Amino acid sequence: MANIFVKGQKFAQTALALLRKQVKAPGLFTYKFGIADFKGAEGDVVNIKRPAVLVAREKPWRGDDAIVVDRLANSKIQVTLNRHIYSAVALSPEEETLDEIDYVRDVQAPQVAAILDFFENILVGALRAAAFVFGVTYNVASSNEKEKDPRKVAIQARKLAQKAHWPLGGRYWLVGANVSAEIASYEKLLDVDTSGVPEALREGVVGRLAGFTIIELDALGDDESYFVHETAIASANVAPAVPNGVAKGGGVAAGNGLAVTQLWDYDSTYMKDRSIVHAFAGATAVLDPEQNPDGSIVRDENDAVVLKFQRAIKVTFGAGGSEKASYTVTITGTPTGGTFTLTIDGQTTDAIAYNASNADIAKEINELTGVSGASVSGGTFPGNAKTVTFNERVATFTATGSFTGGTSPSIAVA
Incomplete structure (x- = not known):
């Protein structure tokens, strides 16, 4: 399809910025890796070794108890370079000869902006697809003050952030349009000194609550919302090498610390100049x-x-359907043996003994991806009900029993 360049009409270029959405996410997250990190990396993966985590213990005063010898807990962050983004434009001889075309204004700038938009969606997509272990609810129609008051929602998130040992700086509440509108109408919203906020984010700042700077992101859905630390997502960006076969090419600073490569060549088959901007x-x-x-x-x-994943907190905006954070598990029929499994948002635990302790049940639940810090309370199974409490709202929670003895034993979740 031919490009559309209207001849003979003049446009005010200063208005173009109003037509483009603000690209913010690349300037938010601070873990960034480039070509120096990926050159020679096997599988295009960079492994960042994190410092070992240890806990200090106390020996009884004048006691002869044996000490506990801990092992170093080594772990790593893996960042993969696996997306090839590009924007390609061809210009016909007629367009270049007869139409009023400025390469930087009409071709290069829109191509670079398109790459930035795509990169922002990659970052938000990584956040959206993560297996969250923490969650809060923000529902302005709720009768619960902790759910309807945005400041109290932020305080709940702050408590979870402290539990996960987030640094005090670099805390954000990222919001879509509908969430932003609700928070903006809150009368106790605090103003923000944006001097310490990345420049690309300043226009989207809504305010500040409970230590979180609230920022509206265009890449989020209208009802989408997350509390994050600036280190929650690690990003990778490499400007590809310029091939020997092109007429000319080179690196282009795309903004927010990102780089792309622009190539120019001539397609003799179709007699068109081509401009390609791309990035890894x-x-x-x-x-x-x-x-x-x-x-x-x-x-x-x-x-x-x-x-x-503990560096972000998912926000359920609105009622959240049937999702809830607390469930009751009951075994009936007085079985004398056997096991059961619990399935949470599609993930199933290993078999759990019919008379398992609260600690054993919690251990199996917390081994599931996306679950952390879930607690179990209640009397001894199978004669008493158990209450399972999560750090975030769970959409589906079911149980399956394989019991022996008793009278038609079964297990139920409510």
Whole structure:
């Protein structure tokens, strides 16, 4: 399809910025990796070794108790360069000869902006696809003050952030258009000194609550919302090398610390000049070792460190359908043996003994991807009901029993 350049009409270029959405996410997240990191990397993957995490212990005064010898919990962040973004435009001889075309204004600038838009969607996509372990609800129609008041929602998120040991700086509440509109009408919203906010984000600042700078992102859905730390997503960006076969080409600073490569050549088959802007990109959620209440590191049955996404908190905006954070599990029929499994948002635990303790049940639940810090309370199974409480709202929670003895034993979740 031919390009559309209207001859004979003059346009005010200063208005173009109003027609483009603001690209903000690349300027938000601070873990960025480039060509120096990926050259020679096997599988185009960079492994960033994180410092070991240890917990100090106390020996009884004048006691002879044996000490606990901890092992170093080594883990790493993996960032993969696996997306090739491009924008290609061809110009016919007629367009170049007869139409009023400025290469930078009409070709290069829109191509670079398109690449930036795409890169922002990659970053937001990595956040959206992450397996969250923390969640809060913001529902202005709720009768619960903790859900309807945005400041109290932010305070709940702050509590979870403290639990996950977020640094005090670099905390953001990212919001879509509908969430932004609700927060903006809150009378106690605090003003923000944007001097410390990345420049690309300043126009989207809504305000500040409970230590979070609230920023509206165009790449988010209208009802989408997350509390994040600036290190929650690691991004990768490499400007491809210029091929020897092109007429000319070179790197272009795309803004927000990103780089792209622009190529120019001539397609003699169709007698058209071509402009191609492209970049290599990637993004991943940054996972951290899960810790027990005493600070020690959680390991799975294979003795590997359990990693969970704890640097962001998902916000359920509105009622959230049937999702909730607390469920009751009941076994009936007084079985004398057997096992059961629990399925949470499509993931199923290993078999759990019919008379398992609260700690054992919680351990199996917390080994599931996207679950961390879930607690179990209640009397001894199978004679008593158990309450399972999560850090975020869970959409589906079911149980399947394989019991022996008793009278038609079964297990139910409510």
